[in-house]
Amino acid sequence: MASINKRIYVKAILRQDKAVRISALDLKVPGLIVTYTPEEVLIETDYGESLSAVAYLNKAIQIVSKYLDTFKGVDIEVKSEMPVGAGLGTSAAVSVATVAAYSYAMGYELTKKEIAKLGWQVEKEVQGIASPMDTAISTYGGFIRIQLFGKDKYDIKPIATTADLPIVIGYVERQAKTKDMVEQVKKLKDRYPDVVDGIMDLIGAITDEAEKVLRDNDLVRLGELMNMNHGLLDALGVSTKKLSEMVYAARSAGALGAKLTGAGGGGCVIALSPEKQEAVEVAMNLYGSMTLKTDLGAEGIVIKKV
Amino acid sequence: MASINKRIYVKAILRQDKAVRISALDLKVPGLIVTYTPEEVLIETDYGESLSAVAYLNKAIQIVSKYLDTFKGVDIEVKSEMPVGAGLGTSAAVSVATVAAYSYAMGYELTKKEIAKLGWQVEKEVQGIASPMDTAISTYGGFIRIQLFGKDKYDIKPIATTADLPIVIGYVERQAKTKDMVEQVKKLKDRYPDVVDGIMDLIGAITDEAEKVLRDNDLVRLGELMNMNHGLLDALGVSTKKLSEMVYAARSAGALGAKLTGAGGGGCVIALSPEKQEAVEVAMNLYGSMTLKTDLGAEGIVIKKV
Numbered sequence: 089m090a091s092i093n094k095r096i097y098v099k100a101i102l103r104q105d106k107a108v109r110i111s112a113l114d115l116k117v118p119g120l121i122v123t124y125t126p127e128e129v130l131i132e133t134d135y136g137e138s139l140s141a142v143a144y145l146n147k148a149i150q151i152v153s154k155y156l157d158t159f160k161g162v163d164i165e166v167k168s169e170m171p172v173g174a175g176l177g178t179s180a181a182v183s184v185a186t187v188a189a190y191s192y193a194m195g196y197e198l199t200k201k202e203i204a205k206l207g208w209q210v211e212k213e214v215q216g217i218a219s220p221m222d223t224a225i226s227t228y229g230g231f232i233r234i235q236l237f238g239k240d241k242y243d244i245k246p247i248a249t250t251a252d253l254p255i256v257i258g259y260v261e262r263q264a265k266t267k268d269m270v271e272q273v274k275k276l277k278d279r280y281p282d283v284v285d286g287i288m289d290l291i292g293a294i295t296d297e298a299e300k301v302l303r304d305n306d307l308v309r310l311g312e313l314m315n316m317n318h319g320l321l322d323a324l325g326v327s328t329k330k331l332s333e334m335v336y337a338a339r340s341a342g343a344l345g346a347k348l349t350g351a352g353g354g355g356c357v358i359a360l361s362p363e364k365q366e367a368v369e370v371a372m373n374l375y376g377s378m379t380l381k382t383d384l385g386a387e388g389i390v391i392k393k394v
Numbered sequence: 395m396a397s398i399n400k401r402i403y404v405k406a407i408l409r410q411d412k413a414v415r416i417s418a419l420d421l422k423v424p425g426l427i428v429t430y431t432p433e434e435v436l437i438e439t440d441y442g443e444s445l446s447a448v449a450y451l452n453k454a455i456q457i458v459s460k461y462l463d464t465f466k467g468v469d470i471e472v473k474s475e476m477p478v479g480a481g482l483g484t485s486a487a488v489s490v491a492t493v494a495a496y497s498y499a500m501g502y503e504l505t506k507k508e509i510a511k512l513g514w515q516v517e518k519e520v521q522g523i524a525s526p527m528d529t530a531i532s533t534y535g536g537f538i539r540i541q542l543f544g545k546d547k548y549d550i551k552p553i554a555t556t557a558d559l560p561i562v563i564g565y566v567e568r569q570a571k572t573k574d575m576v577e578q579v580k581k582l583k584d585r586y587p588d589v590v591d592g593i594m595d596l597i598g599a600i601t602d603e604a605e606k607v608l609r610d611n612d613l614v615r616l617g618e619l620m621n622m623n624h625g626l627l628d629a630l631g632v633s634t635k636k637l638s639e640m641v642y643a644a645r646s647a648g649a650l651g652a653k654l655t656g657a658g659g660g661g662c663v664i665a666l667s668p669e670k671q672e673a674v675e676v677a678m679n680l681y682g683s684m685t686l687k688t689d690l691g692a693e694g695i696v697i698k699k700v
Contacts, residue, residue: 279615283599283622290592290629297586309585316589316629323596323625325618329642336635 093386098185103161148186180222229388253384258376311345318347341371399692404491409467454492486528535694559690564682617651624653647677
């Protein structure tokens, strides 16, 4: 699990009244502004469906209020350097950033552990089901491994590497929601339990290998492992025509490895391209609706007084 | 393992002299005619590289001669309803058909077991390494499973099904030879033995499942299993941009399942399309250089006096 060097900014400024005003113009085209008080919700947009993006902010405020047993009205402003809902874990980044910003505005400095935990709770309550990985990586940054214990606990293990990991991310509109993809894999597992469990185990084994080669700065092998990982995800049925096209376009252009990332069903492809980043980006652009160049292993959450 | 309803015709007519004349105009564009005697080889073509296609015929004649301890000069004529060298097991079909035709012309009626065995030997000697599956399926036809014992023995188990299995085959020029692909997977296995063995095991498990659903005529599940199989082959690195495009084109057009077939590195995609065969063929044609519609489970070798 690696962070990428693209940020979500959440600014929280306390209000004098009990209202919550969320301005999240970056979250979805055409963006939206939502103001709600205990009595009323005002959505300043034409598109009701954009509301789903606000669910994470809304839930983060509720959960922080409950955790700290305090509620204060607040203006929340969200800016994003990434497409939201593309499978890059942006909902997790929004969740942890809102938890951190809102609690800080109210005068509390939560630990990273608290932020990651509350952020995970936000994702679980909004989505019904959530992995703790995205919220943990958004909080801690860098490269980490997560080991789950039961339903609500996990351990974080940082992976030390000095590798320079330039990547290109390609994005295509999603055709399915994370929840639907999770459900689809679950059904596949009901029909072919041994095969699907076997694939999951191999994905785990590849992650173990990736950790090793990352410590050794062996990017060629890291690329190979990404390719194998992609094939296994394809076998689980979470790839799409467009994602597959972008993966092969990236490899054809010289990427050391390329794979879909996130829950699939559309979303993002990540290509490791230490040398041919320009060519890889051009090739991915032919098939994707947006690309961005960045690095892996950036810092986690940063809290600043403004 | 299933036969397809496309045939290779090998005609053998004994000559009065000791020469072997091979006319294999279908085997490769631009085709070729080779005549060889113990003293001389005459190749009537501009393209020396086409020779590789003749190697199977040549070797089949040698092996039959040795097995029967008889050599007679012969005119061999080969016609093919399939692209040769595309990963459809055509080299196996050529091998067994030549074994059967040449031995029959000399007055011997070999059993299917003998034909399959000698055909396998042809493939092994030409390629250095060969699975017995292609030669067995070309000989026996239908749906069979093969269990290997050691290096040179196997058992054949027919699979009973009454399913009607219309498929579309899409073909793209190969970028790598079978031998190179086998070598590439071997190298991947050297680097990641557990993962590659795990993938191989899952491919085996999927074949077991496929046998079950075939008995039940459950084409929806057969399609799902084909898709999973494709993902696992992709994880082994034997897919290509073009094969992957054809696979997803076929699925988008309504195929129940689509997968690469053969050793990969280019070659063929097979799509199960009981209902939308026309649409699937059109979609695959957009990405492949040739498509053909056929059925699975056709008869094996047929020997006729002409």
